[in-house]
Amino acid sequence: xxxxxLYTFEVILNGLMAGVMYALVALGFVLIFKASGIFxxxxxxxxxxxxxxxxxLQNGQVPFxxxxxxxxxxxxxxxxxxxxxxxxxxxLAIVLAVFVMIFFAWAVERLVLKHLVNQEPIILFxxxxxxxxxxxxxxxxxxxxxxxxxxxxxPQGGNLWLEEATAGWGGDAFYGFYIDNLDIWATLFAAILxxxxxxxxxxxxxxxxxxxxxxxxxxxxxxxxxxxSIWVIVWSIAGFVALVAGIMWGAKLGVxxxxxxxxxxxxxxxxxxxxxSIPGAIVGGLIIGVGEKLFEFSIGPLIGGATENWFAxxxxxLFLVFRPQGxxxxxxxxxx
Amino acid sequence: MxxxxxxxxxxxRTIGDVLMEVRNITLRFGGVVAIKDISFDIREGEIRAIIxxxxxxxxxxxxxxxxxxxPQDGEIWFRGAKRGPxxxxxxxxxxxxxxxxxxxxxxGMSTLDNIMTGxxxxxxxxxxxxxxxxGPAEREEVENRExxxxxxxxxxxxxxxxxxxxxxxxxxxxxxELGRALAAEPKLLLLDEPMAGMNVEEKEDMSRFxxxxxxxxxxxxxxxxxxxxxxxxxxxxxVVLDYGQKIGDGTPDEVRGNQDVIDAYxxxxxx
Numbered sequence: 001x002x003x004x005x006l007y008t009f010e011v012i013l014n015g016l017m018a019g020v021m022y023a024l025v026a027l028g029f030v031l032i033f034k035a036s037g038i039f040x041x042x043x044x045x046x047x048x049x050x051x052x053x054x055x056x057l058q059n060g061q062v063p064f065x066x067x068x069x070x071x072x073x074x075x076x077x078x079x080x081x082x083x084x085x086x087x088x089x090x091x092l093a094i095v096l097a098v099f100v101m102i103f104f105a106w107a108v109e110r111l112v113l114k115h116l117v118n119q120e121p122i123i124l125f126x127x128x129x130x131x132x133x134x135x136x137x138x139x140x141x142x143x144x145x146x147x148x149x150x151x152x153x154x155p156q157g158g159n160l161w162l163e164e165a166t167a168g169w170g171g172d173a174f175y176g177f178y179i180d181n182l183d184i185w186a187t188l189f190a191a192i193l194x195x196x197x198x199x200x201x202x203x204x205x206x207x208x209x210x211x212x213x214x215x216x217x218x219x220x221x222x223x224x225x226x227x228x229s230i231w232v233i234v235w236s237i238a239g240f241v242a243l244v245a246g247i248m249w250g251a252k253l254g255v256x257x258x259x260x261x262x263x264x265x266x267x268x269x270x271x272x273x274x275x276x277s278i279p280g281a282i283v284g285g286l287i288i289g290v291g292e293k294l295f296e297f298s299i300g301p302l303i304g305g306a307t308e309n310w311f312a313x314x315x316x317x318l319f320l321v322f323r324p325q326g327x328x329x330x331x332x333x334x335x336x
Numbered sequence: 337m338x339x340x341x342x343x344x345x346x347x348x349r350t351i352g353d354v355l356m357e358v359r360n361i362t363l364r365f366g367g368v369v370a371i372k373d374i375s376f377d378i379r380e381g382e383i384r385a386i387i388x389x390x391x392x393x394x395x396x397x398x399x400x401x402x403x404x405x406x407p408q409d410g411e412i413w414f415r416g417a418k419r420g421p422x423x424x425x426x427x428x429x430x431x432x433x434x435x436x437x438x439x440x441x442x443x444g445m446s447t448l449d450n451i452m453t454g455x456x457x458x459x460x461x462x463x464x465x466x467x468x469x470x471g472p473a474e475r476e477e478v479e480n481r482e483x484x485x486x487x488x489x490x491x492x493x494x495x496x497x498x499x500x501x502x503x504x505x506x507x508x509x510x511x512x513e514l515g516r517a518l519a520a521e522p523k524l525l526l527l528d529e530p531m532a533g534m535n536v537e538e539k540e541d542m543s544r545f546x547x548x549x550x551x552x553x554x555x556x557x558x559x560x561x562x563x564x565x566x567x568x569x570x571x572x573x574x575v576v577l578d579y580g581q582k583i584g585d586g587t588p589d590e591v592r593g594n595q596d597v598i599d600a601y602x603x604x605x606x607x
Contacts (some may be wrong), residue, residue: 224428
């Protein structure tokens with residue numbers, strides 16, 4: 001095989017893995033939108049907040065340190081301990097972060113959603129914008145605004161084994177596939193997460209209740225499903241997905257406030273995959289990932305590069321024109 | 337005949353004590369009075385019909401019983417206790433299941449999954465245990481699945497077990513919805529126009545299922561119907577509503593002879 005074909009193949013592989021990272025964020029949006037019809041603008045900030053919480057807990061950072069120091073005239077920043085890890089993986093901190101996200105879901109239902117039942121979707125959307133900026137500020141207040149390194153014990157850098165194993169394929173001009181270890185792990189985790197979610201929604205009582213609420217509120221109530229507890233569960237799961245996305249993106253880019261902007265990367269994925277389809281979020285993510293990497297690789301050099309910033313949106317726009325409900329979204333039929 | 341304890345119907349079934357009683361219910365929407373001072377009871381084991389012309393307040397009454405609407409005045413007694421204002425999902429947990437006039441199934445889900453949601457109140461393993469599929473979670477799923485399969489056999493819908501219900505014809509959807517309500521093993525089953533929009537054959541099938549449910553499981557059934565013919569054949573007692581008021585209550589024969597009821601159905605002018 002010629003080196004050029006192999007490099008193209010490498011670009012596709014990297015695109016697929018980038019796509020998985022986008023899909024992780026998009027998944028959170030889909031879960032909440034399906035169950036409650038809310039477009040949760042705060043999903044990206046939830047990923048940031050989850051990652052901040054994880055790092056803060058792991059490193060024994062004092063929450064609200066600035067505030068406490070200002071009030072009590074102290075100078076605390078760290079408790080001076082770190083939570084134990086198992087094989088370099090901060091298991092305890094991850095479990096605690098999951099509980100924080102569940103508590104967050106409960107608080108959102110209690111303080112926000114409960115009061116907005118039966119409101120227009122645009123009102124709920126506005127509420128999530130407010131929530132997003134509140135959380136950003138709250139995260140800042142709680143954990144500080146400096147960039148933090150997130151080490152979850154996953155190997156980083158190119159996968160040497162893969163590189164060596166494939167180096168001989170394309171002659172002298174080809175040095176083997178370069179795939180980041182972290183991307184491989186992210187793909188693995190995303191796959192496990194998605195399979196678990198699908199099994200959960202297919203074969204458990206709560207999973208069926210989630211689908212039931214997404215389908216018909218009145219009927220769901222009539223069989224004894226409490227909408228409010230379902231919303232807490234949905235937001236908890238979305239919080240968990242945000243944590244996974246926050247870990248993967250945080251490990252890659254460092255935990256910083258620009259992390260919340262990954263939500264913007266999920267938008268074209270949603271337009272492509274449809275707002276109501278879990279498989280759509282995955283396939284949409286993969287198409288966007290591969291599409292933008294291939295475009296950058298083949299067309300990018302001709303037009304000055306930096307196409308990754310806009311390509312996804314143009315692709316999504318084209319899709320919208322021809323298939324407004326997305327690849328897998330439910331068909332939009334309006335009776336007149 | 338209606339006073340005191342249980343009684344025996346002409347076809348030999350024993351009707352028990354009062355299961356549910358509504359007392360002086362009044363329901364208003366703004367200035368519109370949908371239900372005005374209505375009282376009646378439903379006894380254990382009976383098939384109780386609520387009939388009346390369009391706009392008589394039948395569906396509103398059902399929605400009051402199942403908690404979608406909260407009446408401004410009146411009391412609801414269920415199983416000997418007065419019921420405070422409750423959310424519909426909590427009422428479902430008390431053992432009241434229902435179907436809807438315009439069919440409210442989960443259209444994207446299969447027949448099996450729809451009926452499984454009917455088991456919601458009977459499944460108690462917490463959700464985090466389901467998420468990691470513990471032993472109790474698996475056992476509960478299997479046990480409830482078996483019960484649902486029995487209901488599917490009972491309603492003769494084995495052939496459409498895996499079909500998304502949105503694709504089923506109307507008559508079958510009605511039957512699946514009945515299955516979902518039955519799956520809850522309700523103490524009181526509310527049927528909102530179970531035969532609306534059906535052809536004669538489908539109506540006969542549905543009547544048979546309603547009678548079989550009552551006969552085999554002893555389920556108390558309250559049903560609303562627009563069409564008097566079928567109702568008179570299958571129900572033990574009938575409440576007749578007109579313009580939000582009760583104009584008749586008794587056995588089908590008593591109601592049939594009631595002048596107010598005849599007037600309401602034949603459209604005699606109200607003064």
